[in-house]
Amino acid sequence: MPPSRPRRRPLAPRVVLRSALVVPAALAVGTVLALGACGAGPSGGDPAHSPIVTSFYPIEFATEQIAGPGRDVTVLTKPGAEPHDLEIGAQDLARMTRAGLVVYANGFQPAVDEAIQQIDEARVLDISGPADLTLEPSEDGHDDESAADHADHGTADPHFWLDPVRYAAVAKAIGARLAADDPAHAAAYAANTDAFVARLTELDTEFRTGLQQCTDRQLVTSHAAFGYLAARYGLTQHSISGISPDAEPSAAALKQIGDLVRRDGVTTIYQETLVEPQFAETVARSTGATLATLDPIEGVTKSSAGSDYFEIMRSNLKALEKGQGCR
The missing domain is CATH 3.40.50.1980 (Nitrogenase molybdenum iron protein domain)
Incomplete structure (x- = not known):
């Protein structure tokens, strides 16, 4: 269950x-x-x-x-x-x-x-x-x-x-x-x-350059917020939950994500701000992957990794470069 x-x-x-x-x-x-x-x-x-x-x-x-x-x-x-x-x-x-x-x-x-x-x-x-x-x-x-x-x-x-x-x-x-x-x-x-x-x-140029050479093109996220980003820069998004962060994954969906992580050697699972990390933590714990944070920038608070859109996006880029093994 x-x-x-x-x-x-x-x-x-x-x-x-x-x-x-x-x-x-x-x-x-x-x-x-x-x-x-x-x-x-x-x-x-x-x-x-x-x-x-x-x-x-x-x-x-x-x-x-x-x-x-x-x-x-x-x-x-x-x-x-x-x-x-x-x-x-x-x-x-x-x-x-x-x-x-x-x-x-x-x-x-x-x-x-x-x-x-x-x-x-x-x-x-x-x-x-x-x-x-x-x-x-x-x-x-x-x-x-x-x-x-x-x-x-x-x-x-x-x-x-x-x-x-x-x-x-x-x-x-x-x-x-x-x-x-x-x-x-x-x-x-x-x-x-x-x-x-x-x-x-x-x-856009910074993202294209930073994500041009990544060893891992599979992007595993808490919910399906990063599809356009992934499509723009040659990644493939796999979300634990759906478009709505309230969507609860089934046991079969969690198993599917876990199987994908193991099969493709995914090393990083991305949790988010504003959403409890429980399911991301479950996948990471069951696969041995590392947890990192991506911010969908639906709002800015004191806990955000920056004071505005540009600062937070650049923080996201750094997280992706590290998590996806980019050079």
């Missing part, structure tokens, strides 16, 4: 809110309108000063870099919270309603997807298109009853930001939208976008 379902590590205060979306829609909308009256609405104001609401950290970070320090950019998912588990409360919905722009990725956070239905679509940017979310969970390297939970099958991998090339495409889409909404500052948005994309291009 597999180990009992792991409990999440205690995290920083999460978005533990009773969703306004579970009440009748008319009541929810009425609440939003009442709350919205307390603040300035997006219409009729200066677009350069209208607030921007983002769904979770990678989108927040890119938007901040492109919008510049003069724009109010906030995020729905608090640091240390698991983005998949976000619940939207009345205050959050009011903030989204008042925003000049809401930036999110469709299909990643169910509560955000539902809340977006109550927001004027003219003030919404869904970046899932430019992110090119084409990788299915079944492409993580397994060809049978994999560790991925059946509920995950058919759902595209949303972790685009772990591939700097996809992240750059999203950044360009954000920059273009900000310029279209605020043409008076289009040149500044374009310059900020170019600078951000240049940093992502440099990061």
